[in-house]
Amino acid sequence: TTALSMAGAKRKNEAPQQTRIDYDAGAGGGYDAPDASAGIFSRADPHTLSRRRVAVAVTPTAGSSGGAGISGPTLYRRERYHREMGQLNFEFAEWAKREEAKYVAAIKARGAGETQRGPTRFFLSAIDFYTVRARTITEKYCSEVGDVLALGSGDTGQLGWPEDKLNEEMTFAIPRVVKNLRGLGVIALAAGGQHNLALAEDGKAYSWGCNDEGCLGRVDWTEAMPDKIDTGWVPGLVKGFLPSPAPKGAPYDARPDESIIAIATGDCHSICLSDTGRVYFMGAYKDNEGRPWRDEAPEDDTRVAVEEKLRTAEEVEENRPAERAPRGRQRWPVHVNKLPGKAVQIACGNSFNVAVLENDSLVSWGLGETGEMARPLPKARFQNGKYNMEAISRDFLIPKPVVFGGPMMKREVVSVGCGDYHLLVCCRDQDSKSSGGTLAVYSAGNNNYGQLGRGVVGEGEYKSLERIDALDDEDIVKACGGMQHSMCLDATGKNLFTFGRGDSGQLGRTPKIPTAGWYDDVPRPIMLERGAEVNPVISQISAGGGNFSMAMTEDGDVYSWGFGETGALGHGQPPAKEMGDLTNVPEDETLPKKMNFMKRTNAGERKRGAPISSGKATAISCGGQHAIILAKKFTAP
Numbered sequence: 001t002t003a004l005s006m007a008g009a010k011r012k013n014e015a016p017q018q019t020r021i022d023y024d025a026g027a028g029g030g031y032d033a034p035d036a037s038a039g040i041f042s043r044a045d046p047h048t049l050s051r052r053r054v055a056v057a058v059t060p061t062a063g064s065s066g067g068a069g070i071s072g073p074t075l076y077r078r079e080r081y082h083r084e085m086g087q088l089n090f091e092f093a094e095w096a097k098r099e100e101a102k103y104v105a106a107i108k109a110r111g112a113g114e115t116q117r118g119p120t121r122f123f124l125s126a127i128d129f130y131t132v133r134a135r136t137i138t139e140k141y142c143s144e145v146g147d148v149l150a151l152g153s154g155d156t157g158q159l160g161w162p163e164d165k166l167n168e169e170m171t172f173a174i175p176r177v178v179k180n181l182r183g184l185g186v187i188a189l190a191a192g193g194q195h196n197l198a199l200a201e202d203g204k205a206y207s208w209g210c211n212d213e214g215c216l217g218r219v220d221w222t223e224a225m226p227d228k229i230d231t232g233w234v235p236g237l238v239k240g241f242l243p244s245p246a247p248k249g250a251p252y253d254a255r256p257d258e259s260i261i262a263i264a265t266g267d268c269h270s271i272c273l274s275d276t277g278r279v280y281f282m283g284a285y286k287d288n289e290g291r292p293w294r295d296e297a298p299e300d301d302t303r304v305a306v307e308e309k310l311r312t313a314e315e316v317e318e319n320r321p322a323e324r325a326p327r328g329r330q331r332w333p334v335h336v337n338k339l340p341g342k343a344v345q346i347a348c349g350n351s352f353n354v355a356v357l358e359n360d361s362l363v364s365w366g367l368g369e370t371g372e373m374a375r376p377l378p379k380a381r382f383q384n385g386k387y388n389m390e391a392i393s394r395d396f397l398i399p400k401p402v403v404f405g406g407p408m409m410k411r412e413v414v415s416v417g418c419g420d421y422h423l424l425v426c427c428r429d430q431d432s433k434s435s436g437g438t439l440a441v442y443s444a445g446n447n448n449y450g451q452l453g454r455g456v457v458g459e460g461e462y463k464s465l466e467r468i469d470a471l472d473d474e475d476i477v478k479a480c481g482g483m484q485h486s487m488c489l490d491a492t493g494k495n496l497f498t499f500g501r502g503d504s505g506q507l508g509r510t511p512k513i514p515t516a517g518w519y520d521d522v523p524r525p526i527m528l529e530r531g532a533e534v535n536p537v538i539s540q541i542s543a544g545g546g547n548f549s550m551a552m553t554e555d556g557d558v559y560s561w562g563f564g565e566t567g568a569l570g571h572g573q574p575p576a577k578e579m580g581d582l583t584n585v586p587e588d589e590t591l592p593k594k595m596n597f598m599k600r601t602n603a604g605e606r607k608r609g610a611p612i613s614s615g616k617a618t619a620i621s622c623g624g625q626h627a628i629i630l631a632k633k634f635t636a637p
Contacts, residue, residue, distance in 0.1 A: 073203030073259040076275040081141035085134065092130055132477065132491045136414075139539070143187035144618040144632060148198055148235075149175035149597075152546075152568030152626030156194045156210035157233035159626065171566060173573035173586050175597055175629055181206060181235050189630050191623030192265030192348075193545060197272070198235065198628075203259030205272055208235040213268040213292055214329040215283030219310070240332040241272065241280050244298030252302045266348035266366075267420070267545070267624070268292070272333065277342025277358065280333040285351035285367035287380060292323075293367050294330040295397055298337045307331075326393050339363070339399045349418035349445075349481075350545070355399065356413050362425065363399040367392070370421050371463040372445030374402035404442060405464040414439070419481020420545050421446040424488070425465055426476050441468045441476045441488060449484040450521025451500030457521050470523050471497065482506060482543035482622070487551075488523060493537040496551060497523040504547040505590030506562035513590060528559045528592045544568060544622030551592065556616025558629060559592040566625040570595045597631070 150159040155170045157163065160178035181198055184206070188199040195209030195216060207216035211232040218236050241258040258280075262273035269283030284292035297304055307322040310331050315322060322328065340363065345356035352366030352373050364373040369380060378391040402425075404411065410430040417424040422445030429440045442465035443452040450457045453468040471488060474497065478489040485500030485507060498507040503518040508526045528535050528551060540552040548562030548569060560569040564586040567573065571593060574584040619630035 073261055073275055074201055076259070076261065077141040081137060084137045084141075088130070088133055088137065136477070143201075144630075145185045145187055145201060146618050146630040146632040148178040148181045148186055148189065149629040149631055150178050150196075150626065151175045151570045151629070152623070153566040154626065157231070158191075158194050158196060158209035158623060160196070160208050160235050161233070163231075163233045171573075173567035173570070175570050175595070175631075178208075178235060178628075186630060187619075188263060189619050189621045189628045190263045190265040190270070190348075191542075191544075191621040191626065191628050192270065193267035193350075193624040194626075195232070195265065195270070196235075196621075196623065196628050197238075197263040197265055197270055199260060199263045203261065203275065205238045205241075205260045205263055206235045207238050207270070208232050213284040213286075214331040215265070215268050215270050217270065217282035217331070217333045219306075219332050238272075238282075238333065240303070241274060242301070242333075242335065243274075243276070243278050244335045244337045245300055252300055262346055264346045264348040264353070265623075266353070267350040269294075269330075269348070269351070271336075271346055271348060271353050273343055273346045273355075277344065279336040279339055279343050279346060279353075279355060281336050281353075282330050282333045284329040287351070287367050288369055291327075292329050293326050293392065293397070294328060295334060295336055295365075296325040296393070297330075297334040301334060303332060326389070326397055336365075336399065345413075345416060347416045347418045349423065350420040352418070352423075353399075354402070354416050354418065354423060356416060360412055362402050362413050362416065364402050364423070365397055365399040367396055368421070368445070370446040372418070372421050372423050374423050374425075374444035374463065374465045375400060376403070376463055402444075403464040405466040415478050417478070417480040417486075419445070419451060419486060419543070420483045422451050422481055422486070423465070424479035424481055424486060426479055426488075438472070439475045439477065439491070441471045441479060442466060443468055443486070446484075447521075449501035449519040451481060451484050451486050453486060453488075453499045453521065453523045455522050457519065468523065474523075478541060480541050480543045482549065483545045483547060484519075485543060485547070485549070486523075487541045487543055487549060489538055489541050493539060493554065494535045496526055496528070496535060496538055496541065498526055498549070499523045501547070504563035505588045506543070506547045506549050508549060508561040508590070508592045510590055513588065526592065528553075528594075530591060540620055542620050542622040542627075544624065544627065546623075546625040548622065548627075550620050550622055550627060552617050552620045556618065556631075558595040558617045558620060560595055560627075561589040561592045564588045568622070568625055568627045569593070570627070570629075572596075 151172045151174060153171055154161065159172055185201040186198045187201050190197045192215060195207065198206045207218060209216065209232055211218065216232045217238045217240065218232060239257060241260065242252060242255045243258060246252045246255055258274035258276060258278065260272045261275045264271050268286055269281065272280045281295040284294050286292060311322045339355065341357040341359055343355040343357055347354050349368065349372055352364060352368035354362060354364045356362055364375060366373065377395055378388060380392055380396065381387055412428040414426040414428055422443060425442045427440050427442060429438050444462050444465045445452065447457060447462055452462060453470060454466065455470065474495060475491040476488045477491045480487050485498065485502065488497045498509065499520055499522060501519045502509065503514045503516050507520060509524065537554040538551050539554045542550045546563055546566055546568060548560065550558060550560045552558050567586050569586060569589055571586060571589065573586055617629050617631045621628050
């Protein structure tokens with residue numbers, strides 16, 4: 001147990017076949033390789049599998065108790081955690097027994113006086129691999145409940161405070177508790193352009209912020225206020241996660257909501273993943289002209305009948321009918337029923353989405369027009385300026401597989417991350433460099449500031465996922481992007497890389513303010529603490545569309561850097577020099593700086609809800625010009 005808990009330092013001086021072990025998610029998610037000596041855990045043969053007893057927990061439907069105070073989503077996460085950890089432990093033990101037998105046989109063949117260093121290194125690398133896999137499973141299914149804190153610009157309600165409380169001030173320069181989310185069991189967050197989602201452990205989703213494009217998914221369906229669109233300044237419950245097709249003979253809108261297990265946000269849209277693998281969409285994709293588009297609702301979704309009542313003020317004034325999909329805004333969640341399989345992971349860019357499916361394929365959809373959807377697409381408009389409606393409906397808005405450049409090979413998608421207009425994918429490749437596979441990062445989309453990390457800057461559209469060669473030996477397992485910059489984190493959590501645009505300090509590299517337009521198109525490491533030789537273990541990273549970045553450590557500390565004027569860095573506001581002074585805006589931070597949740601710039605902030613006891617973060621998410629943090633052990637007045 002002690003050996004398996006050791007993460008160990010990264011060893012780059014070893015042969016690839018001694019430092020790589022591959023997990024193959026194909027063939028039912030097991031290890032599927034005939035030769036364990038190649039550094040792969042082989043899957044048990046069919047005869048062994050047929051004799052193995054398997055206990056499967058039953059996931060209750062939404063709204064059922066599922067036992068003594070345990071909700072359906074909680075049971076789902078618990079069952080998935082034990083299933084994946086059990087599979088990892090069993091197959092790791094079986095693999096270790098086989099390798100031990102080979103190791104002993106090799107020693108006997110060489111003679112008692114000789115040593116064999118290679119297998120020893122190989123086992124140490126196996127321990128590293130096991131630790132990374134176990135940490136990933138734990139992060140996925142064992143999130144902690146906490147308080148939601150908001151910071152940054154709040155001019156459209158994204159800070160979660162009532163509008164009348166923000167008349168004098170629209171910016172929070174330090175994190176403040178979103179009070180009406182307390183006690184709801186929030187476990188995950190997603191910050192969009194000007195809105196947010198919060199996920200509770202009971203499978204319910206809450207939204208707040210700008211609802212102009214419908215991204216909050218909140219329409220009041222009650223008899224008291226039928227079809228009223230919620231403004232969204234204060235967090236509210238999202239309803240209407242109804243799958244298609246509906247049961248035979250059952251009214252569509254009479255179905256109970258599905259339970260949500262993952263959330264993601266774009267600029268003006270949101271998507272949610274249910275415990276059945278279904279994805280739901282709400283909001284609007286914006287094209288290059290700012291026109292809204294949306295996914296089409298299933299044919300049996302009877303709620304489309306109320307769209308006439310939900311016309312915009314402009315449509316009512318001009319006496320125009322409500323726009324029909326794929327045009328317009330989606331005011332409530334609709335099932336993306338053309339997804340080619342069950343999803344296990346989701347992510348959003350500015351106006352596009354990606355989903356990892358159960359069969360380990362990666363699909364994209366939306367209205368990405370600069371290559372960020374990583375597949376060939378026709379032009380959204382004809383030369384005469386008219387929209388190619390058939391192409392938008394058929395090619396853009398239907399989820400389809402992405403395209404990987406380079407040689408054909410088997411790939412396991414480890415994680416995905418989206419920038420505003422680019423895509424980053426961490427994979428484990430079955431290539432010729434190592435018989436056990438190697439971790440690699442791929443990128444696609446806009447590269448005008450080198451945010452694809454390929455050492456070449458250009459305005460062109462990179463329509464396929466190409467490998468970032470500079471990160472080949474770095475064991476990257478997480479990646480994320482802002483508007484024009486990217487961050488990547490390795491398996492140990494101690495090596496963080498940034499690249500792309502950096503003239504607001506968002507790359508976190510230089511103590512001096514960079515010149516306008518400065519960028520670096522090659523990934524380079526950064527340190528959270530100036531002068532430190534090794535970073536603390538980083539568990540989460542996030543990049544904001546407003547040119548800023550954040551990292552959270554395993555100990556719950558949050559570091560932020562980049563553009564500071566909106567207050568999204570959370571380091572406080574300089575004191576005013578005189579009454580009415582408007583120049584005391586938060587400054588940019590060109591190097592990572594630890595956030596102090598206790599910091600107050602004046603006594604008034606205590607009255608406005610600044611946290612008054614210490615706490616540690618459990619999740620972070622950066623939006624356009626704001627951020628949200630999930631933290632534990634907080635109290636507020």
